[in-house]
Amino acid sequence: MRTDTPRLLLGLTVALLPAGCYEEPIREVDLVGTVRIPTSLAPESRDLGVVYVGVFPGFSDDVLGYPYPEMGPVVGGQRLGDTYPYGGTTVGSYAYACYQNLKCQVITGRHADLEDIICRFGLTAEEGGACTCTEGDGDDQAIDEGSGCLSVDQFWDDCSWYYGYTSIDELNFVGGDLLGFTLVEDGGESYWEAEYRVWHVVPFVGAVVYAFVDNDRTSCNPEDGAVNRRYAIDGGQFFYEGTHFSDVLNYPDKYLGPGDLLSSQPAVLDQALVDSAAQGDEAQTERSEIAVPPIVLDYPR
Amino acid sequence: MSAPARPAPRLAVAMALVGIAATGCDANGLALLQNYDDGELLPPDVQDLDGDDGPGLQPVDEFEPFIGELGPIDNSSSDRGGATATFTGTGGPVCVAVDPQTVWRDDRDLQGNSDPAWENHLYDDGDLDLVVGLAADYTGTPGLVMGSFETVYVDGLGVERRADLNLCHQPDRYGFAGGTAGRATPEWCTIDTYEGVTYLVALLTFSVPLDDNRLRFALALLEGSCDDLGTVDECTLRGDADPHDGLDDVGGDLEARLCDPPEEE
Secondary structure, three states, X not given: OOOOHHHHHHXXXXXXXXXXXXXXXXXXXXXXXXXXXXXXXXXXXXXXXXXXXXXXOOEEOOOOOOOEEXXXXXXXXXXXXXXXXXXXXXXXXXXXXXXXXXXXXXXXXXXXXXXXXXXXXXXXXXXXXXXXXXXXXXXXXXXXXXXXXXXHHHHHHHHHHHHOOOOHHHOOOOOHXXXXXXXXXXXXXXXXXXXXXXXXXXXXXXXXXXXXXXXXXXXXXXXXXXXXXXXOOOOOOXXXXXXXXXXXOOOHHHOOOOOOEEEOOOEEOOXXXXXXXXXXXXXXXXXXXEEXXXXXEEEEO | OOOOOOOOOHXXXXXXXXXXXXXXXXXXXXXXXXXXXXXXXXXXXXXXXXXXXXXOEEEOOOOOOEEEEEOOOOOOOOOOOEEEEEEEOOOOEEEEEEEEOOOOOOHHXXXXXXXXXXXXXXXXXXXXXXXXXXXXXXXXXXXXXXXXXXXXXXXXXXXXXXXXXXXXXXXXXXXXXXXXXXXXXXXXXXXXXXXXXXXXXXXXXXXXXXXXXXXXXXXXXXXXXXXXXXXXXXXXXXXXXXXXXXXXXXXEOXXXXXXXXXXXX
């Protein structure tokens, strides 16, 4: 009996062969590195705002009188021009911590548990109450028994109701394993250090990686983001959960204010760094990436 | 043994006849195009409003809008329709405002349906997008080809980036520049001008009323800030309504009825 099976197998093999040979010449790479914030400028990492990391065509520390990326033309009534970033990312992002009075305040990767948020923001069980916690930093703090603090159980009950979660682990803004910063020592100085990854950037030689931390939370737009999830059963009230403005990297100056910290010496993608981009393994399971030197946010705005 | 005889394709024949008959009832889809009129497809209408009868700068506290009318646009083409006008900078703020036509009643209403609420189709109104900039930055040719103020900015590393030099910053939902209003809704902005420098106003036609593919609009170039106009709405710039839209049974000019409602008897 005649069969076409060998021919089919041959055709299939030929069809599959090119897939293993194909190399897509993608120019984009990931930039990976760390940002460092001196503890002398930020004693507690939980107070740190969102850290914005951007890749820009250039940099100057004298045009505006403080470190700032290169800008394009100033158009019309704008105060400053677009910085035309090539890419960027953040360390932490705004999270809705179940209560409207915490909107635009709580940031992912800053709090180990709900008690830490209660103490950080002095959440009270009743309006007009007083919440006090034991002395200490971050994780070491505890609610003073008998003070008017919101209880952890009540906090979780409210979050559970709002999000419909059944485990605290589902909350994206608390968790010891989610903390973004670690304490490091370098050259006799201590820093809060966090890792970042800027996705898919064309690595132009000479581009700079500049970062700043928005400690006063002005980069959060309270009138944007997800609509409250319990809208239908929450008395019909409607509000947004708050999220980042979408032009923070294009116009950083709009969001830089007192208490914010800038990088006075951004990292520069020189020829050696650009050439260092690994091309990934043969199976293409790893992206090409460039390891960027640490960026120190040491310049108070 | 031969195969059984196939039944006569009566059903197929019947369906074909129904299909052929239905084509006679089909509406003419061309009427929905914004560049089809009187049996022919028309090129986009591009107008240069400058001239003795064109819009000129007027005091913000006492002005008469310029009333214009634009023709068809071709949504399938990259050639846009619209109008341009220029003015000379005063050294101070200049308010530019435009109100595209609201179609109060279309042709179908005039053919007998008398429920104005039901027949106020939101999507048959006109829509103009307003951009203003230095005349030197404009990429179009007045009266021939509509352009924009978009250009290329070459950054410090030699990378070409898109830059929009439109000075008319209308906030979008998030408060960022680049917003435009929807159909029948006025657009306006205040720009700071340099004295003696020529500026260009471009009205880009986004949509023309479907009833006649003619878009009336009211345009005002005012010395001063638009803040001095107070709230800008349908009644700020009068005259964009099509005189043919009014219905006698409700008193004619519907824009006038909206803005100057008759007193209750």
